[in-house]
Amino acid sequence: xxxxxxxxxxxxxxxxxxxxxxxxxxxxxxxxxxxxxxxxxxxxxxxxxxxxxxxxxxxxxxxxxxxxxxxxxxxxxxxxxxxxxxxxxxxxxxxxxxxxxxxxxxxxxxxxxxxxxxxxxxxxxxxxxxxxxxxxxxxxxxxxxxxxxxxxxxxxxxxxxxxxxxxxxxxxxxxxxxxxxxxxxxxxxxxxxxxxxxxxxxxxxxxxxxxxxxxxxxxxxxxxxxxxxxxxxxxxxxxxxxxxxxxxxxxxxxxxxxxxxxxxxxxxxxxxxxxxxxxxxxxxxxxxxxxxxxxxxxxxxxxxxxxxxxxxxxxxxxxxxxxxxxxxxxxxxxxxxxxxxxxxxxxxxxxxxxxxxxxxxxxxx
Numbered sequence: 001x002x003x004x005x006x007x008x009x010x011x012x013x014x015x016x017x018x019x020x021x022x023x024x025x026x027x028x029x030x031x032x033x034x035x036x037x038x039x040x041x042x043x044x045x046x047x048x049x050x051x052x053x054x055x056x057x058x059x060x061x062x063x064x065x066x067x068x069x070x071x072x073x074x075x076x077x078x079x080x081x082x083x084x085x086x087x088x089x090x091x092x093x094x095x096x097x098x099x100x101x102x103x104x105x106x107x108x109x110x111x112x113x114x115x116x117x118x119x120x121x122x123x124x125x126x127x128x129x130x131x132x133x134x135x136x137x138x139x140x141x142x143x144x145x146x147x148x149x150x151x152x153x154x155x156x157x158x159x160x161x162x163x164x165x166x167x168x169x170x171x172x173x174x175x176x177x178x179x180x181x182x183x184x185x186x187x188x189x190x191x192x193x194x195x196x197x198x199x200x201x202x203x204x205x206x207x208x209x210x211x212x213x214x215x216x217x218x219x220x221x222x223x224x225x226x227x228x229x230x231x232x233x234x235x236x237x238x239x240x241x242x243x244x245x246x247x248x249x250x251x252x253x254x255x256x257x258x259x260x261x262x263x264x265x266x267x268x269x270x271x272x273x274x275x276x277x278x279x280x281x282x283x284x285x286x287x288x289x290x291x292x293x294x295x296x297x298x299x300x301x302x303x304x305x306x307x308x309x310x311x312x313x314x315x316x317x318x319x320x321x322x323x324x325x326x327x328x329x330x331x332x333x334x335x336x337x338x339x340x341x342x343x344x345x346x347x348x349x350x351x352x353x354x355x356x357x358x359x360x361x362x363x364x365x
Contacts, residue, residue, distance in 0.1 A: 001028070001358050004091060006036040006084075006107030007099035008043035012264040016121055016347075017099040019163035021052060023351035026166070034091050036084065036107045049247070055087045059102045077106065084110040094358040097121065097350075098134060105130045112137045117357045121350065123162050123265030125297060126290040127151050139357060142350050144265055145297065160350055161343030162269035167250035169273070169344045182213075182239055183325055186256035188220035188246070194262060196309055197281055198225045201260065202232050203314020204321060205240075211322055212238060218256065220246045257331060258324060260317075263295035263306070269346070271304075275339025277331045278304040279320055281312055303337035 003024050008014040014037075021033045035054045037043035047054045059080040060072070084107045088096070096111035098104035098120040112118045119140040122131045126149070135141050135152045143152070144162035189197040198221050208215065217240040221229045226244040233240040246252050253259070253274050261267050263280040271278050278298065282291035298304035305320060324331055 001030075001095070001355060002032045002034070002091060002093045003354070004034050004036060004088070004093040004096040004107065004111070005099060006096060007101035007104035008035070008037035009041035009101035009103075010264075011042055012123060012266045013100035013104075014041070014043050014046060015165060015266050016123060016163040016269075017097075018046075018050065018052070019165045019347040020097060020099070020121070020350050022166045023163070023347035024354075027348075027351055027355065034087075034093065036087060037101065037103045041101065041103075046247075055091075057083050057087075057103045057106055059106055080106040081110050085114070088114055088116065095119065095354050097354065098131070098138075099123075100128060100131065105134065108134050109137060117354075119350075119354060119357070121160075121163065122152075123269075124290040125265075125293040126288050128287060128290075140353060142346075142353070144269065144346075145294075158349075158353070160353075161346035162265050163347035163350055164266075164269050164273050164344065165250070166347075167248070168253070168270055182216035183258070184216045184218060184256050185258045185260060185321070186218045186220075186252050187260045188267075189222065189262055194222070194281075194283070195225060196312065197260065197262070198222075198229055200281070200312045200314055200317050202229065204317040205233065205236055205238050205314075207314050207318035208321065211325060212236070214325065215239065215321075217241070218246075218252055219243070220252075258321070263291040265290075265294055268294050268298065269343070272298070272338050272342035273344055275335045275342060277324070277334035277338060279317070280304055280306045281309055282306065284309045298338065298341065301337050301341060303334050303341060305334075 005017040005021055007017060024031045033052055035043060035047055035052050037054055037056055039056050043054060057080040059076055088111055095117040096108055098108040108118050118138040120131050120134050120138050121142045123144050125145040132151055141152050141157040143157055143159045146159055147157055187201050219240060219242050221242060221244060223244045226242060230242040259271055259276050259278040263282040280295035282295050295306045299306045
């Protein structure tokens, strides 16, 4: 089969797409994958390194921008659909799957009007506008969380969980604790970094004077803050690894005992799949505040702690870290409850359903 995966822009959209691609290739060696994204997204860098082909559309987001930018973006939609038509005509996919991001809408909608089987994967507990629109046209909707808001047609929807990459499935569930080894904390704010989290963690590190020798930070900062963060840790004599971007996140997760991060759906899926305790700091400007909704699912299950960004201070974060370090049983309990929410099979379930669709099998759930 030929599979086209459309979307990207951020890791939250791109990495589930990569997980789906891996599952397709694992099932049948003859399957072919083509990604469709944009020139500006994370996909251009990551897919090249992984060896996946990428075609791009000239498309921008509309929601949450100035009226001038929104008008400019709207005028690009017809052109992007023509670009999508040419790509689809040339590649001739059996199915097109949208994973969110700017390129998802034009590619999936064009494929539908060309008579090709289509699907979307919705990562968040509160779905985005694009997938709500596409849900009226696609053949199948794969959900990471139950559709409590009844956003999607029930007959076309199935809860699979959020697809995670094969490297996470292959990773050991827990990192072996060695006596005397520092308590390792993984910090990241998404694939582009998060300045507010970076600054709060630095402030917390300065407050952790009594615990600093017990800790090791592994910090993905994004490109903009990497030098400032690295220099600050050196001044604090902090045991820290600082990276603008971590390619092998499965290893970073595996070696961490605690995660501090945003609450994007992909991060939530990876954290629960590996059974990790987390401190979530949701992005406050996410559309419809969907990151808070994602985090609340784990908080209600006592698998994570959430600190809203408006309450985020170095002292508050340091107090939370020190409380967890002082109570290893609490970390273990959070990890176990996190693991109970995880799902390694999501990508395989999506691939299996799509292969059946491509072969004309009627799906019922």
